[in-house]
Amino acid sequence: MLTTVTFSLLLSAFASVLSSAEVFRFSSYYGNHMVLQKAPAKAVVWGFGQNGAKVVLSLSGLQEVSTTVINGIWRTTLKPVKASGSPYKLTASQNITNSSITLSDVLFGDIWLCSGQSNMAFTVGQVINATEELALASEFPDVRIFQAALVQSGEELIDLARVEVPWSQPTPELLGGKKFSHFSAVCWLFGRYLYKTLKYPIGLVHSSWGGTPVEAWSSPRALHKCGLMNSVFREQSNFLDGASITWNSTVLWNAMIHPLLNMTITGAIWYQGESNANYNRDKYNCSFPVMIDDWRMAFHKGSGGQTPLDFPFGFVQLSTYRKNDSQDGFREIRWHQTADYGYAPNVRMKNTFMAVAIDVPDARSPYGSIHPEDKQDVAYRLVLGARAVAYGEKNVSFQGPYPTHAMLKQNLICIVFNQTIISATTNDGFFEICCSEDKTCESDNKWLSVDIVKHGFDYVYVSTKDCPDANITAVRYLWTDWPCKFKACPIYSSDGLLPAPPFILAIRKQ
Template sequence: MLSTVTILLVLSAFASVLSAEEFRFSSYYGNHMVLQKAPAKAFVWGYGQTGAKVVVSLSGANKEEQISAKSAVINGIWRAALKPVEAGGPYNLTASQSITNSSITLTDVLFGDTWLCSGQSNMAFTVGQVINATEELALASKYTNVRIFQAALEKSEEELTDLARVEVPWSRPTAKLLGGKAFTHFSAVCWLFGRYLYETLKYPIGLVHSSWGGTPVEAWSSPRALHKCGLMNSQFLVKSNFWENASTKWNSSVLWNAMIHPLLNMTITGAIWYQGEANANYNRDKYNCSFPVMIDDWRMAFHKGSGGQTALHFPFGFVQLSTYHKSDSQDGFREIRWHQTADYGFAPNKRMKNTFMAVAIDVPDERSPWGSIHPEDKEDVAYRLVLGARAVAYGEKNVSFQGPFPTQAMLKQDFISIVFDQGINAIPDDGFFFEVCCSEDKTCESDNKWLPVPIEKCGFDYVLVSKPKCDADIIGVRYLWTDWPCNFKACPIYSSDGLLPAPPFILSITNQ
């Protein structure tokens, strides 16, 4: 005779089988969603009865119903790529299964561009936390064609096929959804990026938010990506950015497994990323490998998962870190900022093609109620990301999206001339922003070899800084090479229109 426990286990297993064969879309799909527009094909998938046939059809937007795709259910899962659909809507998306004669219809479906937003707490920072939250939340309902979706916070030791939970199903934006509980509801950077982008493109934008505060890049990376950087799968402690002397335990790949891998089948336009704080003191010197490799790996995985519909080299935007402690101590932020660019100092570059970067070093926030590591000004960050997206992702001409970057530094009689790749808006300073390396052994690793020098003169595309008084060789120059170099929007060098700051850099000095 079977025990009660055995009967319950059998019933549980039977229920799992039934659940797996229940005819439905996967958790990512729903009413009000945005699917990727033409020329790409939107990829849809779900669960059904093995051996059945599934027909996916589209209707609405003054069009007669058209059969868009057919799929067989294999091992309880069906997948289909729709025919390309131009931006617009709304449509009804219906999936019908043979054998059971079942059908499911999703309503108010739009076609446009879908962007994935990920990272740690500065990406998780909600619209309700920004400095002008009341005004931003009041605008939400006016942008009905910018739709939002958010994955719930979940970890997994194995790659999940589908999301374990959904925090915000596909929805039209509301003040309640955007402004919810701090760091756990909808991302301010993600929302503002989508809203600003919509104002330029004038067609639907879908925003998929999947981020978690205090997380290192290793948790978001697949094992194969970590292996390429010599990083083994392991459990590690990461210093908390919320509480002093506190750490959080993370396993490698647990967020890749639970919060990225389940999304791979969808077709996306691109991704934006705000992360790096957690790696300032963990595998910091590996970040110039781990971050670019994660981007490469995500691109490959989304391309494969969507049946080739997501571009193999889809555009990837990221935020270069702002600031944390306003003191002489180093938090590792200056190194991480450099490593975020694969040590080029700018993006895109030869190692990180089709990327774009929003510099945030000039928007510190010492009085942020969320701690100085979480600046309240997310509008400037999102605006700079959108400039990058317009130029890199959409190929818009005459869009300035990069601050000035030096092309050469030359030693002259009493000055060092630093020439930039564009016109600059600069002001002389008192010697806290530029440093010059004086070294007898021609190395500059030690901070005590770097001497501060002031800007003496500014030209259309150059600055002259003082030559330091030293008996050793003058080797290099660096700019903004501290964790907190500037006050709010008060760095000394910007683009000629005054909008985009020059990013931190380090550069060898050549003789005249």
């Protein structure tokens, strides 16, 4: 059961940081089996020690850097190291106490941070073919995992208060651990798929918590930009019937993100939004993009400029929750996840990528329909985005079709897409048109379900039903919580892999 950190635990964590000045150690993030960021970036390494002491770091005798302990903290930056599956030893020595610590089996590769709420916290042991997935763990020893423990804090912590999974090689036990509170399936699958492309070590840092709003993961300065300071949010639990949890703004930023800012990372992936479907929903088009901006700034500053200021950020557009329900907020959150552009990257959300998940509903999930068991498709679509956006790989299709314009033609509406499509002719209400004399479309009763009547290589035609041409204002697509059966939305990319995301579009008149 999710609980808040007690005041005594906070005091204990604070006392532990203060006493660290007398204890020579690495910060909690470092350990045996870890992955550090590869060249051309430089990996930041830090820890605690005795004030005034000199600390020397040696990397397998190949390079040596030194620093001084100031206010109980030492910190330095290694010279760039190329990606390598050959392990290194990292030794830190403090002169005053004649102390040394050696970390072994250290690899250099790309670090990805994975965060969000329960669909990110969903473990490999919960996916639909968990037995087969877990059996593959030993085949990927160079995909290393680390997980922050579930902790809240009213103040920004210097170091993680606790660690759930220290840096480790993957095992079935670690990947299939406690439901919703052990290692993430989306994070692991993303790393595993990415490794198969890159062929060098991947470090996965998991820091997520089920049932959490974006406000809990955001700094005060980010929330201030959206007018969301001092929010207190009571979330209905998706795990326990009738249970609810209270979240305060910034408590997870303080405890589970801020301690990681010194890390040099490649990028981040995010799966969250369900908890904002009915909480500050109309502000999510501000709060989510601003959180991304703020994380980028903070990681860039915290790493001394080693983490790029515009590091790539991938996210999952919400899947489904309730059938025949247009009032649960999912359709609006999907739209707001893109800053109301409908696709990513876009002008407001540069260097981002999005995995569309609206076509992978799961009515039979034992964890509730809000938690689909198919995390493989989600992770695969994220990896396509990472390959194209983060790694600049050419000719990688990572976005489903998106409309360029819609025109009224002879009692039909022609919707033209930005790429070749596969489409079905169907009358299942996937498309709706706004039929409004006063040209306003806010009310659902002004939207009429219309049929796809024909389609071509990059367009579809939909009917105008009984709406006079003069009253037709806009068209929208997949504008319900649960519009499609599993992988059966009507419009996909030409390879059949990527669905067109939901959209709303004004109609041109000829």
